[in-house]
Each structure stands twice: as C-alpha cells, then as structure tokens.
Amino acid sequence: MPHAPLIVLSGPSGAGKTTVVHRLLERDTLPLRRAVTATSRQKRPGEEDGRDYHFWTPEAFKAAIDAHEMLEHAVVHGKDYYGTPRSEVDLYRADGKGVILVIDVQGAEQIRRLYPGDHLSVFVAPPAEGALVELEKRLLARGDKPESIRKRLETARAEFARAGEFDRQLLNADLDTATRDLETLIREQFHPRGLDRCSTT
Numbered sequence: 001m002p003h004a005p006l007i008v009l010s011g012p013s014g015a016g017k018t019t020v021v022h023r024l025l026e027r028d029t030l031p032l033r034r035a036v037t038a039t040s041r042q043k044r045p046g047e048e049d050g051r052d053y054h055f056w057t058p059e060a061f062k063a064a065i066d067a068h069e070m071l072e073h074a075v076v077h078g079k080d081y082y083g084t085p086r087s088e089v090d091l092y093r094a095d096g097k098g099v100i101l102v103i104d105v106q107g108a109e110q111i112r113r114l115y116p117g118d119h120l121s122v123f124v125a126p127p128a129e130g131a132l133v134e135l136e137k138r139l140l141a142r143g144d145k146p147e148s149i150r151k152r153l154e155t156a157r158a159e160f161a162r163a164g165e166f167d168r169q170l171l172n173a174d175l176d177t178a179t180r181d182l183e184t185l186i187r188e189q190f191h192p193r194g195l196d197r198c199s200t201t
C-alpha cells in the first residue's frame, strides 16, 4: 500500500493553523491525523497533554533529542523547544493515515530535507493587508499575554519573509473557506495514491 500523504502546515502564530486543522479533522472526510508535537512551553488553559501537544520539561526535551527520538526540533520565540517525535509520522502514513504536521518554519525546513518530494508544505497566513494587526487581534482574543504576543509578532515578520519556500499558500480570512481550501489541497495529495476513499461533503 502506498504511504498516505504528509502535510506540513506552518505560518505565523495566530494565523489559525490549529483552528483550521481542528475544523478539518472534525469534518472527517479524509483519513487524516494531526501529529501531536512536543513543546516545552507552558500549557494554556483547556489544553491537554498528549492531545494538543506532548508537554515536556526542557530537560525531557533535551533527553529526547540526545536519544535521536526527534524528527525535527527548534527553539522558537527565543526560548521554547518545539519538535516532532519520529513515532508520530511514519507508522501512521504506512497504515494509510495522512499525517498533518503543524510546525514552525524552521521545522518545515528540516522536514523538507528529510522527506524531499514526499510531502506538501503549506504556509497559512491571515489577509496580507494589515496582517500583523490581525495576528495581534487574534492572539489577544486567544488570551495570550502581551509579552508573548510581542515575541510572536517579532517572529512573524521573519516567517512572512519565508512564505515563498512553501509549496502552497493558504489564506485564512474566513475560517470555513480556509478549511475547505485545505481539504481540497490535501485531497489532491491522496488522489494519485488511490487512498481518498471518503467522499466530499
């Protein structure tokens, strides 16, 4: 059986990556799974260990890196570790489940090197006009603290500059439209593999 596709989603914090993927998985129209990545950042209210992220201490994270258990990892926003455990990707793909990786642009670069020609990379962004203001609005609405927002917006400038490195751009202005557009992009990846067994709704 061919491997199911690997989809990499990146983009600035607040672009809506998590929200769009959540909506898409809820639709349940394709055999997909979001890889649960690991982070050393603090858990936000409502987040669950093992569902939203594997929440590890910085020490546990360093140990996993040393044991070569991480596919990719990076220090983001100047302090927090983020990364993907190997166990979250290959086994699922071999089993016919498409894997969605929501990672930062540094992680995406590493995946590009590890899976050349064997993944689709998508840069998620808010509308270009007033993008930083929109990100700030969304992060405020999410309840992020001012200092965290400041760092994320600073990182966002550098991330926007790298949008051209991705295979596709996904505009997340209207959430429903963005969800449908992402579904279309992913379905195109399933089709040649003969794995798109679910129907469009």
Ligand SMILES: Nc1ncnc2c1ncn2[C@@H]1O[C@H](COP(=O)(O)OP(=O)(O)OP(=O)(O)O)[C@@H](O)[C@H]1O
Residues within 6 Å of the ligand: 011, 012, 013, 014, 015, 016, 017, 018, 019, 020, 138, 139, 141, 142, 172, 173, 174, 175
């Ligand atoms: N199209 C949209 N319009 C308005 N608000 C949105 C839209 N998409 C997402 N949001 C809101 O923006 C906030 C940030 O979204 P989300 O947490 O999905 O971003 P993210 O890109 O995953 O960020 P991070 O990289 O920090 O995890 C959330 O409160 C979410 O509800």
